[in-house]
Amino acid sequence: MNEVNPIFSKKYWFILLCFTLIKLWLVTGISLVGFGWADYDDRLFLNLASGFLKFLSGEQDKWLGTYNQLTLAKGPMYPLFIAISFISGLSLLMAQNILYIISGILLILVLREIIHSPFLLMIIYTIYIFNPEIEFRVMREGIYPALTILFFVGLIGCYVYRNENKQSILWAVFLGIILSIFWMTREEGILIIPSFIMIAGYLIFLAYKRFNFTKAFWGKSTIYLLLPLVILFGFIQLVSLVNKLHYESYAVVEFKSSSFLSAYGALLRVKHPHFKRYIPMPKDVQKTIYEISPSFKELEPFLEGTQRQHWEGISCQMCSDCCGDIGGGWFMWALRDAVAMAGYYTSGKIADTFYSKMAQEINTACKLELLQCYEERNTLIPPFREEYLPLFLKSLFQGINALISFKGTSQEINISSHSYGTTEESLDIFRYLTRENVAPLKPSYSEASSITLSGWAFTPAEKINLRIQSTNFQNINEVLPISLERIDSIDVYEYFLKNNHSLYENAKASRFNITSPCIKKCELVFYTQNTNLVLETINLENPDNRKRLNQDIPFYFYVDLITTPELLKYNSLIKQNNLGTIKINILQTIANFYYTVMPWLSYLGMGLYTLTMVYLLLSFHLNFLFVLNTAIFCAIIFRLSALSYIHITSFPTIIDPRYFASLYPLLIIFIILSIHTAYISWTEKHNMK
Numbered sequence: 001m002n003e004v005n006p007i008f009s010k011k012y013w014f015i016l017l018c019f020t021l022i023k024l025w026l027v028t029g030i031s032l033v034g035f036g037w038a039d040y041d042d043r044l045f046l047n048l049a050s051g052f053l054k055f056l057s058g059e060q061d062k063w064l065g066t067y068n069q070l071t072l073a074k075g076p077m078y079p080l081f082i083a084i085s086f087i088s089g090l091s092l093l094m095a096q097n098i099l100y101i102i103s104g105i106l107l108i109l110v111l112r113e114i115i116h117s118p119f120l121l122m123i124i125y126t127i128y129i130f131n132p133e134i135e136f137r138v139m140r141e142g143i144y145p146a147l148t149i150l151f152f153v154g155l156i157g158c159y160v161y162r163n164e165n166k167q168s169i170l171w172a173v174f175l176g177i178i179l180s181i182f183w184m185t186r187e188e189g190i191l192i193i194p195s196f197i198m199i200a201g202y203l204i205f206l207a208y209k210r211f212n213f214t215k216a217f218w219g220k221s222t223i224y225l226l227l228p229l230v231i232l233f234g235f236i237q238l239v240s241l242v243n244k245l246h247y248e249s250y251a252v253v254e255f256k257s258s259s260f261l262s263a264y265g266a267l268l269r270v271k272h273p274h275f276k277r278y279i280p281m282p283k284d285v286q287k288t289i290y291e292i293s294p295s296f297k298e299l300e301p302f303l304e305g306t307q308r309q310h311w312e313g314i315s316c317q318m319c320s321d322c323c324g325d326i327g328g329g330w331f332m333w334a335l336r337d338a339v340a341m342a343g344y345y346t347s348g349k350i351a352d353t354f355y356s357k358m359a360q361e362i363n364t365a366c367k368l369e370l371l372q373c374y375e376e377r378n379t380l381i382p383p384f385r386e387e388y389l390p391l392f393l394k395s396l397f398q399g400i401n402a403l404i405s406f407k408g409t410s411q412e413i414n415i416s417s418h419s420y421g422t423t424e425e426s427l428d429i430f431r432y433l434t435r436e437n438v439a440p441l442k443p444s445y446s447e448a449s450s451i452t453l454s455g456w457a458f459t460p461a462e463k464i465n466l467r468i469q470s471t472n473f474q475n476i477n478e479v480l481p482i483s484l485e486r487i488d489s490i491d492v493y494e495y496f497l498k499n500n501h502s503l504y505e506n507a508k509a510s511r512f513n514i515t516s517p518c519i520k521k522c523e524l525v526f527y528t529q530n531t532n533l534v535l536e537t538i539n540l541e542n543p544d545n546r547k548r549l550n551q552d553i554p555f556y557f558y559v560d561l562i563t564t565p566e567l568l569k570y571n572s573l574i575k576q577n578n579l580g581t582i583k584i585n586i587l588q589t590i591a592n593f594y595y596t597v598m599p600w601l602s603y604l605g606m607g608l609y610t611l612t613m614v615y616l617l618l619s620f621h622l623n624f625l626f627v628l629n630t631a632i633f634c635a636i637i638f639r640l641s642a643l644s645y646i647h648i649t650s651f652p653t654i655i656d657p658r659y660f661a662s663l664y665p666l667l668i669i670f671i672i673l674s675i676h677t678a679y680i681s682w683t684e685k686h687n688m689k
Helices: 010-027 042-057 077-088 092-111 118-129 144-160 165-183 189-211 215-247 258-268 283-292 294-298 305-318 328-341 348-367 388-405 424-434 490-499 505-509 565-575 578-618 624-649 663-688
Strands: 451-458 464-470 483-487 511-516 522-528 534-539 546-548 556-563
Touching: 010 092, 010 118, 010 578, 042 077, 042 424, 077 092, 077 424, 092 118, 092 144, 092 424, 118 663, 144 165, 144 189, 144 215, 144 624, 144 663, 165 189, 165 215, 189 215, 189 624, 215 348, 258 328, 258 348, 283 294, 283 348, 294 348, 305 328, 328 348, 388 578, 388 624, 388 663, 451 464, 451 505, 464 511, 490 505, 511 522, 578 624, 578 663, 624 663
Parallel strands: none
Antiparallel strands: 451 511, 451 556, 464 522, 483 511, 522 534, 534 546
């Protein structure tokens, strides 16, 4: 039986408790940011959680709500986590942070059997829990980092208790359960399997050294390798069976179902006469397939017209290279929406039949050479092209730099964070299910009752006048009533005197405050007093829309502040929580420390890891900490590689700190273990001498 390290005393536990309470206190200052229009992300998770809660209460008979093209589009574990946090009475962000802290506690509990320095364990835990990457949206990244760490906790536990029969079985079961939850939270769970195989293989190697090929060896091998995978397989089949009973779809996630993959793969295998990166299905290729596949032809009314304009608009907004077509990151959603509009999402069986039929039609056309195609595929991944290789390496390098910079979404944490949506009612489900203080919507200028602009404006030769006029075609140039206040501005005069060395007398009275009740279809006009020439206009409905109309006359102006009564009320609401401001500022200070230190520590960790690897390989000696660190390194690289490939083929915004959420804690552990392993290796070498 492994004895608990007696050096890890109550004093250290008290310090860790204090750090934990401080972290929990700080995160209570963060408001949840709601995306009321995110039907495919934030709102989808909330809708599924709401469906599950209604199922538990008997209000409906489907376990995730009514069936449509989104019900089984993403893994069910995060919606279930939202429902569990709601039932427990915890707010969502607090539940996520508690899960993250629990994973950190379990991490040092298993590591203390290998690392016998309480001080080092305390450093690991402290740096881990104050990781500045904090998810404040309703996104799976809120629990994904904790699940990633719990997966490695399970692997470490299997190693620590490898010689204890009961404990080794319990840890293998724990690992299998965590692996199952991890697998069904996001769709790229397979990326963690190489790390699992690496450590399981090391454990089997240790069992071989101890037992050779005896019955005990095969028993241990079964526990380490097969038991977690059997549990994973069992969970996948269980959830698939539940979905089959409720929705007639035998899959955990329909994006991974054979019928959808075959249909999407068939579409992607059709060659493009004019290849354009990020566009898996250009307009001309779609039109060609319409003529070949009767099933795909049925979708034409729903992939064209206003629906196409909608997806093209989103694609163009997120990817400038996608303008005029539907980008790869959005085409799969457009396709599923079109199938739903065609009436095929009344049940999973009907949808599966449609996708299978479409795949068969396109693949048959490829065989008959009616279409020019690549090899048959059953995947969402676009076909590889030679020109992708340098782009992939460049993207991977960018991803590594972005990761070690540690600048995650915490940069956006500030007291003025606001939610997004059409109306405050669109955030009701966020407030209800998350039990959070949801940041309010930021009022738009077009919704305001009046607007005030403050700034300064002058020309060297003439005095400037201001007016508000209508841009409505029927009332064009109609001058509207305003409240105008002129203010002395010696500061503007002195600024130009200092920087331009010019005596601009008109700058001394250039400041203004102008208020108007007209915002919609109105503009602020700057014009000269004597010659009555219009110099500049500002659209009040969109103040960023400014037009310079006369370039011949020197004109200097600046708008310092634009306010509305609604915006003033919003800012007042934001500033009410002074304590929240203090917490945010502390979190930002901690984040700034990570931004400064972590890149250098990353270089140090990678250098020491490389030197240790060379030394251990040359000495034909491997220890578990090095194998563990290699598995962590592989998990980081595999995920970065997947993100990089998606970045260069489908979704140019995927190299984003939010998608690195699970990698930041892994990087922290990798750095510390690299330093510790290098120290141990150097000490052993020194002692041998």
